[in-house]
Amino acid sequence: xxxxxxxxxxxxxxxxxxxxxxxxxxxxxxxxxxxxxxxxxxxxxxxxxxxxxxxxxxxxxxxxxxxxxxxxxxxxxxxxxxxxxxxxxxxxxxxxxxxxxxxxxxxxxxxxxxxxxxxxxxxxxxxxxxxxxxxxxxxxxxxxxxxxxxxxxxxxxxxxxxxxxxxxxxxxxxxxxxxxxxxxxxxxxxxxxxxxxxxxxxxxxxxxxxxxxxxxxxxxxxxxxxxxxxxxxxxxxxxxxxxxxxxxxxxxxxxxxxxxxxxxxxxxxxxxxxxxxxxxxxxxxxxxxxxxxxxxxxxxxxxxxxxxxxxxxxxxxxxxxxxxxxxxxxxxxxxxxxxxxxxxxxxxxx
Amino acid sequence: xxxxxxxxxxxxxxxxxxxxxxxxxxxxxxxxxxxxxxxxxxxxxxxxxxxxxxxxxxxxxxxxxxxxxxxxxxxxxxxxxxxxxxxxxxxxxxxxxxxxxxxxxxxxxxxxxxxxxxxxxxxxxxxxxxxxxxxxxxxxxxxxxxxxxxxxxxxxxxxxxxxxxxxxxxxxxxxxxxxxxxxxxxxxxxxxxxxxxxxxxxxxxxxxxxxxxxxxxxxxxxxxxxxxxxxxxxxxxxxxxxxxxxxxxxxxxxxxxxxxxxxxxxxxxxxxxxxxxxxxxxxxxxxxxxxxxxxxx
Amino acid sequence: xxxxxxxxxxxxxxxxxxxxxxxxxxxxxxxxxxxxxxxxxxxxxxxxxxxxxxxxxxxxxxxxxxxxxxxxxxxxxxxxxxxxxxxxxxxxxxxxxxxxxxxxxxxxxxxxxxxxxxxxxxxxxxxxxxxxxxxxxxxxxxxxxxxxxxxxxxxxxxxxxxxxxxxxxxxxxxxxxxxxxxxxxxxxxxxxxxxxxxxxxxxxxxxxxxxxxxxxxxxxxxxxxxxxxxxxxxxxxxxxxxxxxxxxxxxxxxxxxxxxxxxxxxxxxxxxxxxx
Numbered sequence: 001x002x003x004x005x006x007x008x009x010x011x012x013x014x015x016x017x018x019x020x021x022x023x024x025x026x027x028x029x030x031x032x033x034x035x036x037x038x039x040x041x042x043x044x045x046x047x048x049x050x051x052x053x054x055x056x057x058x059x060x061x062x063x064x065x066x067x068x069x070x071x072x073x074x075x076x077x078x079x080x081x082x083x084x085x086x087x088x089x090x091x092x093x094x095x096x097x098x099x100x101x102x103x104x105x106x107x108x109x110x111x112x113x114x115x116x117x118x119x120x121x122x123x124x125x126x127x128x129x130x131x132x133x134x135x136x137x138x139x140x141x142x143x144x145x146x147x148x149x150x151x152x153x154x155x156x157x158x159x160x161x162x163x164x165x166x167x168x169x170x171x172x173x174x175x176x177x178x179x180x181x182x183x184x185x186x187x188x189x190x191x192x193x194x195x196x197x198x199x200x201x202x203x204x205x206x207x208x209x210x211x212x213x214x215x216x217x218x219x220x221x222x223x224x225x226x227x228x229x230x231x232x233x234x235x236x237x238x239x240x241x242x243x244x245x246x247x248x249x250x251x252x253x254x255x256x257x258x259x260x261x262x263x264x265x266x267x268x269x270x271x272x273x274x275x276x277x278x279x280x281x282x283x284x285x286x287x288x289x290x291x292x293x294x295x296x297x298x299x300x301x302x303x304x305x306x307x308x309x310x311x312x313x314x315x316x317x318x319x320x321x322x323x324x325x326x327x328x329x330x331x332x333x334x335x336x337x338x339x340x341x342x343x344x345x346x347x348x349x350x
Numbered sequence: 351x352x353x354x355x356x357x358x359x360x361x362x363x364x365x366x367x368x369x370x371x372x373x374x375x376x377x378x379x380x381x382x383x384x385x386x387x388x389x390x391x392x393x394x395x396x397x398x399x400x401x402x403x404x405x406x407x408x409x410x411x412x413x414x415x416x417x418x419x420x421x422x423x424x425x426x427x428x429x430x431x432x433x434x435x436x437x438x439x440x441x442x443x444x445x446x447x448x449x450x451x452x453x454x455x456x457x458x459x460x461x462x463x464x465x466x467x468x469x470x471x472x473x474x475x476x477x478x479x480x481x482x483x484x485x486x487x488x489x490x491x492x493x494x495x496x497x498x499x500x501x502x503x504x505x506x507x508x509x510x511x512x513x514x515x516x517x518x519x520x521x522x523x524x525x526x527x528x529x530x531x532x533x534x535x536x537x538x539x540x541x542x543x544x545x546x547x548x549x550x551x552x553x554x555x556x557x558x559x560x561x562x563x564x565x566x567x568x569x570x571x572x573x574x575x576x577x578x579x580x581x582x583x584x585x586x587x588x589x590x591x592x593x594x595x596x597x598x599x600x601x602x603x604x605x606x607x608x609x610x611x612x613x614x615x616x617x618x619x620x621x622x623x624x625x626x627x628x629x630x631x632x633x634x635x636x637x638x639x640x641x642x643x644x645x646x647x
Numbered sequence: 648x649x650x651x652x653x654x655x656x657x658x659x660x661x662x663x664x665x666x667x668x669x670x671x672x673x674x675x676x677x678x679x680x681x682x683x684x685x686x687x688x689x690x691x692x693x694x695x696x697x698x699x700x701x702x703x704x705x706x707x708x709x710x711x712x713x714x715x716x717x718x719x720x721x722x723x724x725x726x727x728x729x730x731x732x733x734x735x736x737x738x739x740x741x742x743x744x745x746x747x748x749x750x751x752x753x754x755x756x757x758x759x760x761x762x763x764x765x766x767x768x769x770x771x772x773x774x775x776x777x778x779x780x781x782x783x784x785x786x787x788x789x790x791x792x793x794x795x796x797x798x799x800x801x802x803x804x805x806x807x808x809x810x811x812x813x814x815x816x817x818x819x820x821x822x823x824x825x826x827x828x829x830x831x832x833x834x835x836x837x838x839x840x841x842x843x844x845x846x847x848x849x850x851x852x853x854x855x856x857x858x859x860x861x862x863x864x865x866x867x868x869x870x871x872x873x874x875x876x877x878x879x880x881x882x883x884x885x886x887x888x889x890x891x892x893x894x895x896x897x898x899x900x901x902x903x904x905x906x907x908x909x910x911x912x913x914x915x916x917x918x919x920x921x922x923x
Contacts, residue, residue, distance in 0.1 A: 050530075052656075070654065071526075072534075080526075084527040086542055086545075089545075097528065097531055149527075153531055361734065361828075370730065370735075382749050384765065388771065389757060392761070431667065434667050435671075438667050441657055453671060454671065456675055459903045459904070461877050464880065467893070467896055468678040471889060472678050529656060529658075566755045570859075570860075571880075588760075588864075603756075603760060607753065613752040
């Protein structure tokens with residue numbers, strides 16, 4: 001059940017937005033489409049909603065092939081990035097809209113509509129704003145109205161396009177937590193699009209990382225952070241240090257780093273790169289043999305962590321991250337020489 | 351951009367400002383105010399009774415009725431067209447959009463006399479459809495239908511030209527949202543689209559109506575000037591004037607002058623609302639389509 | 648991989664496009680098509696003789712000449728009016744602003760008779776002018792005056808928004824760099840206004856060339872002297888000379904077409920200069 005997408009391809013003129021994309025969203029799951037702009041995530045969402053038509057491929061909603069159905073028939077709820085509230089209607093009328101335009105046979109009684117809208121507005125904590133116009137609301141409030149409006153028609157599936165993109169940082173954080181709580185309450189299959197990896201990792205049950213129209217990896221937040229499948233995934237999700245080099249004869253040689261790479265057994269050398277995250281470095285004053293020397297250039301304190309910028313002997317800039325205590329125990333200052341050892345290295349062969 | 355900021359701006363020395371203002375206002379007074387005043391002055395030149403007589407004279411009343419009829423048919427039809435064109439052109443992308451927009455503007459580029467000419471060429475005794483018309487006893491030229499057609503032609507672009515840009519500026523997101531929520535076509539239009547374009551639509555109607563009621567050249571060619579039958583108000587003014595009955599001519603003209611003043615007032619009122627709503631629409635509808643901007647946020 | 652036909656999300660495209668094209672064709676395109684059609688039925692000689700007839704040529708001279716003169720006057724004074732309305736405040740500014748559109752709102756016949764009455768030798772303006780030996784009514788000068796009335800809004804309404812949108816900071820920067828007010832005007836403001844100014848001029852010109860109602864009374868309609876081209880079309884029609892009327896109309900349309908192209912070009916140029 002849930003949402004299934006098979007082999008979707010979409011081109012706009014000469015621009016390929018989606019290339020043979022397939023994915024599965026389990027029923028009741030909160031799923032994130034994460035990627036930079038131009039990755040195709042919004043196009044994918046809109047195709048699921050029926051607001052765009054794919055050139056080929058199919059969309060299956062709750063077990064039924066919805067590919068040929070128009071958005072009206074799909075019974076999806078869609079929350080637009082810029083809310084798309086009906087600006088000349090009150091908040092109440094916005095939320096009631098989906099119920100009012102139903103054909104007579106399915107339209108609820110006026111009293112019933114009132115009750116449902118009131119319940120929804122209470123759910124999004126805006127019942128006291130029912131008579132206001134959208135222009136009188138803040139961004140966060142408008143977003144909640146858009147959500148209530150989408151939920152009013154009891155959709156099978158909820159789709160959100162960059163729901164918090166247009167809001168400022170603090171409101172975004174609050175709404176994020178609020179959306180997660182809401183989802184835990186109503187368990188509606190939901191897909192949201194975002195370019196903010198923090199948001200995706202914090203909110204979603206599962207994440208699909210997209211780039212240039214393909215899904216680079218899809219899995220739990222833990223999967224994509226700890227077990228990135230491609231160089232793009234590891235680079236996109238946070239800062240990463242890249243060492244360029246090659247693999248041959250079961251070893252990976254990246255400048256001063258020399259690691260075991262048993263996967264690559266044959267003797268033909270291949271270009272490769274090694275990736276290490278800032279918090280995966282050991283930093284000390286003494287050499288351990290499996291790292292490299294670097295000169296400390298810059299220290300930035302950021303809450304409980306301290307970020308170090310070091311100029312490595314191999315010529316590149318290294319980003320390391322230590323806990324505050326750890327850093328103070330080292331007792332170093334800019335200009336000092338430090339030995340940096342990666343505890344964990346991921347190698348991707350090109 | 352607002353006028354309230356003007357006082358804080360750098361500006362010309364006081365004498366220069368004063369001189370320019372006087373010249374500009376004198377120009378306006380000479381070319382605009384004076385003629386408008388003169389219309390009413392001449393209308394009442396022989397007193398109130400003469401005025402009233404000229405107004406209620408049967409031929410004048412017939413002319414008024416014909417003018418109202420022509421406008422009453424032309425404007426609603428052009429509204430229907432304007433809204434349809436606004437929807438098709440403002441909410442969809444297709445090839446030939448630009449050409450369509452240019453074609454809609456054609457009646458503006460054409461001299462009113464030519465506008466009348468083409469209908470004579472079409473329906474006149476020696477026109478394309480003329481003989482067919484005569485055989486079937488249908489009279490278009492030198493009759494009311496011809497006048498209505500010419501009126502429709504000259505007032506054709508006004509509503510469309512106002513509605514299309516607004517439909518474009520508002521964008522399609524609200525309609526898409528309504529569609530996903532289950533709204534049907536007419537529901538979409540009346541509940542979501544129309545409220546957003548209503549001021550622009552009204553503005554277009556005001557302009558179209560002023561043009562429809564005041565048209566002279568095109569209608570003159572098509573009408574045949576048959577008193578009491580195929581004269582609109584402007585044509586009746588011409589006839590009276592050419593008969594050296596200036597006072598009566600101006601009396602009737604003053605009715606049109608009143609129409610002009612009402613038009614200007616309504617125009618001024620609606621204009622501010624149109625600007626306001628168009629600007630609000632443009633602010634709210636920031637859409638980015640993938641094929642338009644590849645380096646979007 | 649077969650490309651699926653694209654479905655439009657919003658309904659009604661077919662219907663509204665259909666209405667649009669149908670109505671456009673019936674009301675505008677088919678009637679206008681009679682012109683080239685009728686022109687084809689004429690021989691080239693016939694056509695040439697009609698449009699080169701001395702009386703007709705005189706009418707071109709008058710229509711074009713007076714339109715040019717009127718547009719030029721409007722360019723100068725219209726610019727002043729636009730500046731005053733956009734930049735200065737004075738009592739009654741809003742009324743004057745609304746009044747600018749009078750030539751749009753007032754039926755041309757009314758404008759025609761009132762201008763004639765004003766400038767006739769016995770008129771409010773005509774009488775004092777006659778004392779100086781200037782006659783306006785029934786002369787090319789009168790035609791020009793009427794065309795000034797008609798074209799005024801075009802220059803003002805094209806310039807006004809551009810003046811209002813001028814960035815005050817640019818003027819302030821120039822002043823802080825030492826430019827005098829006149830220098831700012833000449834070097835900064837005028838170049839910015841020029842495309843819109845030219846466009847307004849062209850629009851006023853184009854409108855004036857085809858104008859009929861406001862002119863036909865004050866001109867006096869004396870052959871070879873004060874006949875405008877649209878009048879000649881009407882004259883030929885009254886004589887059932889459809890061909891002759893069409894020929895002159897085609898010439899006028901050609902002129903209008905050239906002007907339209909020029910205006911579109913100017914507007915595109917203006918947009919390019921203003922866009923960042």
